[in-house]
Amino acid sequence: MITIAIANQKGGVGKTTTAINVATALAATGSKVLLVDLDPQGNASTGLGISSAERERSSYDMLIDQAPVGECLMATRIPGLDLVPATVDLSGAEVELVSVDDRTGRLRRSLSHDAGHDICLIDCPPSLGLLTLNALTAADTLLVPLQCEFFALEGLSQLLQTVERVQERFNADLGILGVVLTMFDRRNRLTDQVSDDVRSCLNDLVFEAVIPRNVRLSEAPSHGLPALIYDHACAGSQAYMRLAREIIARLPKQRKAA
Ligand SMILES: Nc1ncnc2c1ncn2[C@@H]1O[C@H](COP(=O)(O)OP(=O)(O)OP(=O)(O)O)[C@@H](O)[C@H]1O
Numbered sequence: 001m002i003t004i005a006i007a008n009q010k011g012g013v014g015k016t017t018t019a020i021n022v023a024t025a026l027a028a029t030g031s032k033v034l035l036v037d038l039d040p041q042g043n044a045s046t047g048l049g050i051s052s053a054e055r056e057r058s059s060y061d062m063l064i065d066q067a068p069v070g071e072c073l074m075a076t077r078i079p080g081l082d083l084v085p086a087t088v089d090l091s092g093a094e095v096e097l098v099s100v101d102d103r104t105g106r107l108r109r110s111l112s113h114d115a116g117h118d119i120c121l122i123d124c125p126p127s128l129g130l131l132t133l134n135a136l137t138a139a140d141t142l143l144v145p146l147q148c149e150f151f152a153l154e155g156l157s158q159l160l161q162t163v164e165r166v167q168e169r170f171n172a173d174l175g176i177l178g179v180v181l182t183m184f185d186r187r188n189r190l191t192d193q194v195s196d197d198v199r200s201c202l203n204d205l206v207f208e209a210v211i212p213r214n215v216r217l218s219e220a221p222s223h224g225l226p227a228l229i230y231d232h233a234c235a236g237s238q239a240y241m242r243l244a245r246e247i248i249a250r251l252p253k254q255r256k257a258a
């Protein structure tokens with residue numbers, strides 16, 4: 001299994017939308033996909049139509065009780081896509097983790113028991129705390145959604161510093177899969193300028209596919225569906241399909257040396 005953490009400590013930049021739609025696109029290619037909701041907000045779980053009442057075991061159990069992943073996941077209505085949901089308990093996990101052994105390696109240990117998935121995506125919360133550190137320690141590689149706005153690059157350098165720290169201390173093999181520009185608005189000149197800056201700074205690390213600001217992407221979660229299912233033809237869904245194809249092309253290089 002190859003594990004991809006989707007992280008950016010900035011809130012509301014499209015992490016969860018990217019996680020849900022890339023997971024769906026990858027499952028549509030025939031891969032067995034696992035999405036781990038590691039955000040106490042539980043948006044990935046809700047966006048996949050899993051109500052709080054349906055969430056029995058969760059990512060909290062993986063982190064705190066070291067439950068094997070197989071006991072915590074559930075099927076979604078998307079064929080080939082399983083979910084480890086998040087529950088409100090997870091908001092306490094950050095504090096509870098401080099006093100346990102191997103506090104950054106717990107998600108990795110639980111995921112190591114996985115059998116049967118080809119790709120695991122981890123939807124991180126908007127912070128660089130212990131939840132995100134667990135995701136980066138468990139991951140082979142990192143996918144960063146970046147919204148084209150003025151402070152985007154500053155936030156990114158902070159994230160990349162965290163990646164270096166994780167590489168030094170917990171996970172030497174952590175790679176960077178790439179940066180995807182989200183909520184792109186062609187009519188906004190600042191967006192264009194930031195996008196140019198990001199590309200000239202990060203070059204090939206930035207995916208060609210750009211996710212436009214698209215109202216269908218924001219409507220889909222209220223129907224409990226990935227946009228890719230809710231409206232396959234909309235510009236946002238088509239952009240996520242292109243992104244998924246680029247991700248598949250990049251993945252072989254990201255696999256951890258056994
Ligand atoms: N390309 C887009 N076009 C329009 N709306 C979008 C787009 N991407 C995401 N949204 C909407 O913007 C909001 C934030 O997106 P999302 O939840 O994916 O971000 P996030 O980074 O996961 O947020 P958080 O940091 O709170 O976890 C949501 O309401 C979502 O539906």
Ligand SMILES: [Mg+2]
Nearest residue numbers: 015016039043
């Ligand atoms: Mg989110």
